[in-house]
Amino acid sequence: MQQAHPQPDPAALGPPPLHHSEPSDVELIRASVTVPERFAPLFDRHSAAVHRYLARRIGPPADDLLGETFLVAFRRRGDYRSTGVGVRPWLFGIATNLLRHHVRQEERRYRALARIAATEVPPAPVDDAVERIDACALRRDLAAALATLHRGDRDVLLLTAWGDLSYEEIAAVLDIPVGTVRSRLHRARRLTRLALDPALITEESS
Known part of the structure; x- marks a missing residue:
């Protein structure tokens, strides 16, 4: 006959563990208005991405700009209004x-990169180079092209390539309509392609 094993007393096990969901970014920033310490997790969540974007665009000064970015954000946290994109x-x-x-x-940085760009790096196809701008191995002509772009067009292009933001997010970043984001990005990509491959100028004019 099989011996029955005693069942544990549920009361002896204590209450079941509580599963607390992490507060959202919006909840944190709103709570930080009255409890400033609640702002700290936002730095932990987003500082790496913001620093990577700044470092690719401007190099070593990114460290200082990162601190300034979050200092400005902290000071303006009470004015934050959710736009639906986080x-x-x-x-x-x-x-x-x-x-x-x-x-x-920033423009001097791109021109310097254009001068010292490693010639041994095999050039990528034009479209690939425009779609995936690699700050660690900028092609000489691509770096020079970035330096000549209008500031607004360059912002949209690099927020897409280095910030990995959607059109809607970029529109919120720059406070412009989504349609303007699309037109600026189209123009920036077109001008960059022309800079990378002058033969395209002849094709467009023919």
Whole structure:
């Protein structure tokens, strides 16, 4: 005859564990208005992505700009209004606005990269180069092309390539309509392709 094993007393096991969901970015920023410490997790969640974007665009000064970005965000947290795309585009918007004070420095960086770009790196097809701009191995002609783009067009192109933002998020970052994002991105890609392959100029004019 099989011996029955005693069943554990549920009361002795204690209450079941509670599963708390993490607060959303919007909840954190709203809570931080009265409890400033609640802002800290936003830095933990988004600082790496914002720093990567800044570093690709401007190089070593990204460290200082990252701190400035979150300082501005902290000071303006009470003015934050949800636009339906989350807090991350708001942070990228602050970072992009700060970059505008360093436009000349950014353009000098691209020109310097164009001068020292490694010639041994095999050139990628034009469309691939435009769609996936690699800051670690910018082609000489691609770096030069970025330096000549209008600031607004360059912002849209690099928020797409390096910020990995959607059209709707970029529209929120730059406070422009989605249609303007599309037209700027189209123009930036077209001008960059022409800079990478001058033969396309002849094709377009024919």
